[in-house]
Amino acid sequence: ENHDKAILAASARHPIVPLEKGRFYTYGTAGFRMKADLLDGITFRVGLLASLRSRKLNSQAIGVMITASHNPAADNGVKIVDPMGDMLEQDWERYATALVNAPTDEQLVDVYNRLAADLKIDLKIPAKVIYGRDTRPSGHTLVTALVDGLEATKAEPVDHKILTTPQLHYLVRATNSEGTPLSYGKVSEAGYYEKLAEAFVRAMRNRRIDGTLVVDCANGVGGPKLSEFLKYIHQDKVKFDVKVVNDDVLRPEVLNLDCGADFVKTKQRAPPSPKPQPGVRSCSLDGDADRLIYYWVDPESGFVMLDGDRISSLAASFIGDLVEGAGLKNELRIGVVQTAYANGASTNYITQHLKLPxxxxxxxxxxxHHVAQGFDIGVYFEANGHGTVLFSPDALSAFRNTEPQSPAQKDALDTLAALGDLINQTVGDAISDMLLVEVILAHRNWTLRDWAMTYADLPNRLVRVEVANKDLFQTTDAERRLSHPEGAQNEIDQAVKKYKDARAFARASGTENACRVYAEAATRSEANELAERVARIIERYGTL
Ligand code: G16
Incomplete structure (x- = not known):
């Protein structure tokens, strides 16, 4: 028995929109992402890949998330989640690309069968694919395309409807670990809330949270989900005063518009609406609730932002102290993972002050994520607020099984164990990360100002540059240098030399049709000037 006929028939209903000669669809930073009207055929074919992947991994459930996260409402995207809730194994991105770029329905069937043969996949065993989507209206029809792909290949579809991206990751892991000693939690959205709420209350024992937290939800799926989560926290256990704002999911066009974590991080200001109240602790999620940025508007110094680098150093420092207090310092290796966008001051603080790699x-x-798994405790955050903390099985069992010799040591061990459940182990999760930050601030008795005082950020600027063909720009050295087009990096180097303590780089975005330029320097005006200079270099090379 094969799936040829069924795939042919279904594929005819979900055609691929051909690209210009020589251009291909690519599995980017976070899956396939583009204008929603190009995605129907792609999503159908991702369904075929997900069922191959499930069968390759002995019928474990594979996840598919339909979201374009921080991108505008007209975009959408589709990405695949592996059985333990992490991103699709990188080798398989090539297979996804091969399926998606097959020019005809017949060739699609050929690629599908060739992959099955090459990867020794038994097409007769069961396959299971669980999926969710964000609040974008296009998600609904894309789900139909996905399900057609699953049905053509006889995979069992499990619809979890509207979810945040990290919730889908949770559900994939929970599904595959159900009934095992490593069970990750109940297989339901409620199970996710219960797990987080219970761990939060445990981590907050004998601590209290000061003041109100205003949470801007980017008018995305995070709004209703956060409101739902808050019902699981009993105010007699933890008094958590949260004001949820920008949670309008009924008007699709306002998604990520002048609000949300990406707006705050790139514009370096608070969302204009609702009008920011001076001094109030605030944070923003992005459109699918996997990024988090904190900030407040200071009556004296104006807007102050605490981004992913800050969350990373805060978490590393707090967890480092707890590990020391728990007497586990010599047993557990803690490390921090960043990208080129990390503010130089944060890297210095982590290596020199916290003395962590x-x-x-x-x-x-x-x-x-992959690199963080190499540590017992791996803290990873992108500057844009996307990240989490991973604990190895050794670390988790040390938190649970170490015999405390003092009440202080017990407290440290209990808090670490609670963090192991509170922090999403599958992917960056804005709701879970927000609870982590609140726990740390409460334990340290810190305001956002105390947190911001730990070090001073180097002034920096991010610029988006539209070019005719972003694929011309190729990088090396963890994206810190351009290898192509030839000559561009040399010009960037010359520009950087003109400024004190400066650094700049450019790369093609994997989620938007544009290049990004990052610059930092000793003063704000120099950082701005350098970013503009580099942007002009990119513009020029982009049209050559
Ligand atoms: C996605 C990825 C992030 C990445 C961001 C921007 O975020 O998950 O890891 O930092 O895109 O990527 P790029 O600079 O390549 O466009 P999100 O929140 O949009 O899913």
Whole structure:
């Protein structure tokens, strides 16, 4: 028995929109992402890949998330989640690309059968694919395309409807670990809330949270999900006063518009609406609730932002102290993973003050996650607020099984164990990360100002540059240098030399049709000037 006929028939209903000669669809930083009207055929074919992947991995459930996260409402995207909730193994990105770029339905069937044969996949065993989507209206029809792909290949589809991206990752892991000693939690959205709420209350024991937290939800799926989560926290256990704002999911066009974590990080200001209240602790999620940025508007110094680098150094420092207090310092290796976008001051603080190793990887949580798994405690965050902390099985069992010799040691061990459940182990999760930050601030009795005082950021600037063909720009050295087009890097080097304590780089975005330029320097005006200069270099090379 094969799936040829069924694939042919279904594929005819989900055609691929051909690209210009010589251009191909690529599995980018976070899967296939583009204008939603190009995605129907791609999503159908991702369904075929997901069922191959499930069968390759002995019928374990594979996840598919339909979201374009921080991108505008007209975009959408599709990405695949592996059985333990991490991103699709990188070798398989090539197979995804091969399926998606097959020019005809017949060739699609050929690629599918060739992959099955080459990878020794038994097409007769069961396959299971679980999926969710964000609040974008296009998600609904894309789900139909995905399900057609699953049905043509006789995979069992499990619809989890509208979810945040990290919730889908949770559900994939929970599904595959159900009934085993490593069970990750109940296989339901409620199970996710219960797990987080229970761990949060445990981590907050004998501590209290000061003041109100305003959470901007980018008018995305995070809004309703955060409101739902808050119902699971009993105010008699932890008094957590949260004001959820920008949670309008009924008007699709306002998604990520002048609000959300990407807006705050790139514009370096608070969302204009609702009008920011001076001094109030605030944070922003992005469109699918996997990024988090904290900030407040200071009556004296104005807007102050605490981005992914800050969350990373805060978490590394707090967990480092707890590990020491728990008497596990010599047993557990802690490390931090960043990308080229990390502020130089944060890297210095982590290596010199916290004395922890830092590794730099290319952009994309898939890269950071992998490297973080090499530590017992791997802290990884992108500057844009996307990240988490991973604990090895050894670390988790040390938290649970170490016999405390003092009440202080017991407290440290209990808090670490609670963090092991509170922090999403599958992927960066804005809701879980926000709870982590609140726990740390409460334990340290810190305001955002105390947190911001730990070191001073180097002034920096991010610029988006539209070019005719972003694929011309290729990088090396964890994206810190351009290898192509020839000559461009040399010009960037010359520009950087003109400024004090300066650094700059450029790369093609993997989620938007543009290049990004990052610059930092000793003063704000120099950082701005350098970013503009480099942007002009990129513009020029982009049209050559
Ligand atoms: C995605 C990825 C992130 C990445 C971001 C920007 O975020 O998951 O790891 O930092 O895109 O990537 P690029 O600079 O290549 O466009 P999100 O929140 O959009 O899923």
């Amino acid at each position: 830092v590794i730099c990887t290319p952009t994309g949580v898939k890269h950071l």
